[in-house]
Amino acid sequence: MPKEQGRKNVAQNKKARHDYFIEDTFEAGMVLQGTEVKSLRMGRASLVDGFVDIDGHEAWLHGVHIPEYTQGTWTNHPARRKRKLLLNRVEIDKIERRVNEKGLTVIPLAIYFVDGRAKVEIGLAKGKKSWDKRHTLAERQASREVEQAVGRRLKGMDD
Known part of the structure; x- marks a missing residue:
């Protein structure tokens, strides 16, 4: 084996x-x-x-x-x-x-x-703390939105 x-x-x-x-x-x-x-x-x-x-x-x-x-x-x-x-x-x-x-x-x-x-x-x-957790989630959401916007821009789609 x-x-x-x-x-x-x-x-x-x-x-x-x-x-x-x-x-x-x-x-x-x-x-x-x-x-x-x-x-x-x-x-x-x-x-x-x-x-x-x-x-x-x-x-x-x-x-x-x-x-x-x-x-x-x-x-x-x-x-x-x-x-x-x-x-x-x-x-x-x-x-x-x-x-x-x-x-x-x-x-x-x-x-x-x-x-x-x-x-x-x-x-x-x-x-x-609870506010740290909310801050981390907000940062992750913002970075995800930025990546999506960049991807749409590269594909030639409108914002």
Whole structure:
């Protein structure tokens, strides 16, 4: 059987970029049980309530829902257990320092497979206020309208 190549997305936290300003991102490996890997390969996971906690110079992923493998037996895993993240000591120290100094939070942005290994993309995030969210939506709408106007102009259509 050939080894997997490239990146295969499993789950994305689309709401994270709406609710937070993402300042920095990191790629981390995850310590998983066998049935968790099988469930992820089926494309089943939810990052909605997930967050990362640094405890004793170790990074832990909390609140991520990976449902039980349907064909698993007594070896099935709990769906919302905490999972250890595999990061370098330098990265963990950097994350911990920035969380303590600036009051940032660490959230999972995506789970994916890279060359057959499960990875999670985590981001240092600062929460948005409601007016920030409205401002971001207005900017996106304005840029979309500008692109449409340029496209119409290039096609020779009237505005």
